[in-house]
Amino acid sequence: MRTHDALGRATFHHIDYRPGTRPTEREIRWLRFIQRHGPQSSIYLHELTRDTHRDRDTSLRQMQKLRAGGFLMCPRQQRATENASFNPYIYELTSKARDWLEELGLAENTVRPTGHWVHQYMVSCITSSIDIALQRQGMGYIPAHKILERARTTISIDLGRKTLTPDALFGMDYGGLYRFYCLEADRGTEPKDSKAARKSYRSTIEDYSTLIGDKLYKKDYGLTAGMLLLYVFSSKANERRFLETVQATLGTRSAYILTQTIPGFHGFFRPPQLLSALMEKPWSRAGHEPFEIGAE
Structure with a gap:
């Protein structure tokens, strides 16, 4: 060496x-x-x-x-x-x-990513890119620990049949107007075309239907503003299959589920440049018009 x-x-x-x-x-x-x-x-x-x-x-x-x-x-x-x-x-x-x-x-007392190291780094790249973009626009990033300290709770949510733990939780302060986000990062390197894989996607979709669709987050996280789910992929094919599963599972009741694909994490990962597209380009939705999170 x-x-x-x-x-x-x-x-x-x-x-x-x-x-x-x-x-x-x-x-x-x-x-x-x-x-x-x-x-x-x-x-x-x-x-x-x-x-x-x-x-x-x-x-x-x-x-x-x-x-x-x-x-x-x-x-x-x-x-x-x-x-x-x-x-x-x-x-x-x-x-x-x-x-x-x-x-x-x-x-x-921050809430940092957990799990496999590359997954941690992928989540870190996503949240830090958003934080930097907000600073440049004169807006505020609200980290998970600030949300959880105020609500005196943890990031994990008891859904009764199971516990849901988002990969990240944060908020955006759009100059006095607020919106909050749960993040899921999917680095899956295998196409999600098997029944087992689609079942896994459906399970996650149903969990967030309870947390966000049924507005459980307002009670558990102590929030009054709206919340969206950001689902970030390393593969366009997996993103497409996920959106198909969202459409089949929720139909038009899925406006709060947003998706994008980012470079650098499919197969062998490579540290990406700042992920500016997260704030500058529209996010995809199943059965709804694309949505930009960079503007209130």
Whole structure:
């Protein structure tokens, strides 16, 4: 395993420790963003603060500084990417970073993605892309922990016959008007054309019919504003089959179910660019006109 390249620079596997490193105000934004959403690529961290620091190379050096100072780490799972050595690094907080945020009173009891690491990263890319887009539009992103703290509850909902746990929960503040969202991320690499797969889709559709269609979320999450389900796929074919199942299961009672397909997560994943289409392009619906979430 190489610890330095031919020019003596750090590699993915090793970086020389730099004691005495203290994060700047900009770098604190990066740490808190990872704390909120989960693992972040260098692309997203740079985009987060591009409004005040436009030079990408400077951003990359500062991220390496935080890594050398023990605040950031590179999860080994990202090496499963296609052409891993040519992809941007994905960063995660270290225990030192979490302790440091705690000592400064900046730690939050956030609700981060769970499950397989690539699935976590897919969810993180979706929610962080939306958060960055909202900041650029002067609107607000309401993270799950803020919603749940207010309602004094957890993200998991008891449906009686089973428990439903969305991949993510968040809200958007459209300048004093609010809408809330549950997110499901489907990275399935196999076409959903089997009876078992369609049954799985139907089960999820029925669960959200209870939570959102029957407005159970208003009681369980303590919300008065509307809620939509965002279902994000890595495959257009799977998205199409899902919409067919929605149509067959709910008919016209499915206006709250929105779908899109994103790049980078089908088969071998590759860290995507900022997912601007989530806020800029219409989402598909079964039996209804497409819907844009970027506008109230």
